Amino acid sequence: MNQALPPARRPGHAADPMFPARWSPRAFADRTVSAEDIMVLLEAARFAPSASNHQPWRFVWSLRGDPGFAAIRDALVPFNADWAGKAAALIVVATKSTVTTKDGAEAPNHYAAFDAGAAWMSLALQAQVSGLVAHAMAGFDHAALALAVALPEGHALHAVVAVGHLGKVETLPEGLRARETPSPRLLLADLAVRGRF
Numbered sequence: 001m002n003q004a005l006p007p008a009r010r011p012g013h014a015a016d017p018m019f020p021a022r023w024s025p026r027a028f029a030d031r032t033v034s035a036e037d038i039m040v041l042l043e044a045a046r047f048a049p050s051a052s053n054h055q056p057w058r059f060v061w062s063l064r065g066d067p068g069f070a071a072i073r074d075a076l077v078p079f080n081a082d083w084a085g086k087a088a089a090l091i092v093v094a095t096k097s098t099v100t101t102k103d104g105a106e107a108p109n110h111y112a113a114f115d116a117g118a119a120w121m122s123l124a125l126q127a128q129v130s131g132l133v134a135h136a137m138a139g140f141d142h143a144a145l146a147l148a149v150a151l152p153e154g155h156a157l158h159a160v161v162a163v164g165h166l167g168k169v170e171t172l173p174e175g176l177r178a179r180e181t182p183s184p185r186l187l188l189a190d191l192a193v194r195g196r197f
C-alpha cells in the first residue's frame, strides 16, 4: 500500500485491497527505474484481454534522460508536463485502429480503446505490485505527441502514463498538495443495477 486509505476509498464489499489502494499520485521521488522495470509493466499489459484477441495496444516508452522522454513530456499540456516531467519514465499508450479482415482489407476495430483501457489498468496494477506508481494523462497535444513518437498511420493515441517511485507531497507546488490523495468514488448503488437501468 502506498499510504493509509481515506474512508471514501474503503470498499463496501470484499474487493481485493489492491484495487482501492491503486491511485494516481503526482509527486515522484528523484529515483530512476530500469528498462527491465518497464518491461515488467508492459508484460503485464500484454496479457490484457482484447476483442477477438486482436491486442491492438501499442506502447512507446522512455526513461527520464532519454531524448524521447523530453519529446513526450513536451507534448503534454503544461500542467501535466510540470509534474510528470519528474517521473522516472513516460509510457505512451496507443492502439492500431484497424484489424485486417480475411480478404486482406483493413476494417475499423471498434473495441481498440476499450482494450487499451484494460491494458493500461494491467500496467497500473503491476506498477503497484512492483512498488511503483503510475498516473495516466489524457492532457496532451495530439499532433505534438504523434510527431514525438512517430505515430504510424492508422494508429490512435490514448494516454501518456507517468511511472516512478512515490515521492513526498512537499515536493509538489502548493496548489497540488491538497489533491495528492486517493480520490473518492461514487457509490456502487449509483453505478450498478440488477436487471435493467
Ligand SMILES: Cc1cc2nc3c(=O)[nH]c(=O)nc-3n(C[C@H](O)[C@H](O)[C@H](O)COP(=O)(O)O)c2cc1C
Residues within 6 Å of the ligand: 022, 023, 024, 025, 080, 135, 136, 137, 138, 139, 140, 159, 181, 182, 183
Ligand atoms: C484516461 C485518463 C486520463 C487522465 N488524464 C489526466 C491528466 O491529464 N492529468 C492528470 O493530472 N490526471 C489525469 N488522470 C488521472 C485521473 O484524474 C484519476 O485517475 C482520477 O481522478 C481517479 O483518481 P485515482 O487514479 O487516484 O484513483 C487521467 C486518468 C485517466 C484514466
